Amino acid sequence: MKTAIGIDLGGTTIKGAIIGETGVCTHITRVPTGADQGGRHVLSNIMDLIGELINKSGRDASSFVGVGFGTPGFVGADGMILGGAENLPGWKGTQVYAPITERFGLRVSGANDVTSVALAELKFGAGRGVQNIVCFALGTGVGGGIATDGKIYKGTHGMAGEIGHIVVETDGAQCTCGRKGCVEAYASATGIVKMAVDFAKTETSPFAAIAHETPAEVTSKMVYDYVAKGDALAMKVHHRMCDMLSRAIGTILDTLSPDRVILGGGVMMAGDVIIDTVKTYTPKYCWPAIYERCEIVIAQMGEDAGVLGAGALALEEFV
Ligand SMILES: [Zn+2]
Structure with a gap:
């Protein structure tokens, strides 16, 4: 089964898990967002969480198809946070895709958090x-x-x-x-x-x-x-x-x-x-x-x- 790493960024908690294409969700892990310490710190916490999930899985990073993340606000096509996330000061202007790809060799796809939820409903829920x-x-x-x-x-x-x-x-x-x-x-x-x-x-x-x-x-x-x-x-x-x-x-x-x-x-x-x-x-x-x-x-x-x-x-x- 193909699997990806899912990251759900919230104002107080970052939640990560390994997601299978049938909708199976394992290794759910939560870490504090650390929003008060700025966008770079939040990104660093996200990357540490991705590393932790890869370790927990006991697999190589390359065995995952990529990383997906949902965030408050807007994610530009190049992975830049374009705003709309007032509960995360300093998150606007953060480039998310490039650092993750650089560290783990994985492609990244991001979207607004409720857009991500809509995809979950479409594939596995009321949609x-x-x-x-x-x-x-x-x-x-x-x-x-x-x-x-x-x-x-x-x-x-x-x-x-x-x-x-x-x-x-x-x-x-x-x-x-x-x-x-x-x-x-x-x-x-x-x-x-x-x-x-x-x-x-x-x-x-x-x-x-x-x-x-x-x-x-x-x-x-x-x-x-x-x-x-x-x-x-x-x-x-x-x-x-x-x-x-x-x-x-x-x-x-x-x-x-x-x-x-x-x-x-x-x-x-x-x-x-x-x-x-x-x-x-x-x-x-x-x-x-x-x-x-x-x-x-x-x-x-x-x-x-x-x-x-x-x-x-x-x-x-x-x-
Ligand atoms: Zn309004």
Whole structure:
């Protein structure tokens, strides 16, 4: 079986593993990112992790088809980090491919972390059996990944898939990117909490009382625990979130006409209630014939999706 080394770079942890072409994932290893010590230090940690994985495998580096890595932000075609990774100061401007190839003799393929996750879903998860998918990762922010004709779509500069920053409301809620009204400001865990605390000022319900008294303790999970109880405030937040998310989904459907839209990330722990409500709003925002031919489903890949997708990048590109 052909294998690659997968690296999933996060703000606090770098996760590495050996990935087989059937989706088997072994030797999972985590090391601290060391983001506060700058881009060169992060790259050095990545390279040490690759060395450790090769040692653990007991094989020669040359037996791997290559290294794949997923990272926050954008990876240019030559392996230069072009930005978009604010949680990794100094990572922008780092050349990733050349040093790894120099040290290990392996080719490298990198992509945005959610783009890597989209590849994992396409090959091994909720995207199996179709060619065109769009993934939304609803976490602290909203990330995106696109696959068309069975391949991930990176865009010319590795910047495609920033669907979390589709503006769904003119002069709307403040987004982390500096603009207003991005879908991220409504459909991320952070956005959900902000809406709950904000609406609690005028809403009356058991959850509103809590959110008003102790706003710092509100979490998106708490919002969805109260959605399950039918709480008026929680339902108002939920509907606003799903309406805004559906505007972005509708835009994407009209643009790409995918087979499936896959919703994942921590917020989707709430499950079917979000899918069901999104299905009531999305038809308002796209062409009916396109909507009818697209499924909206929950992501299937678990916490290893990032590292698995990273390894799959190399397996797709170099086999
Ligand atoms: Zn934004």
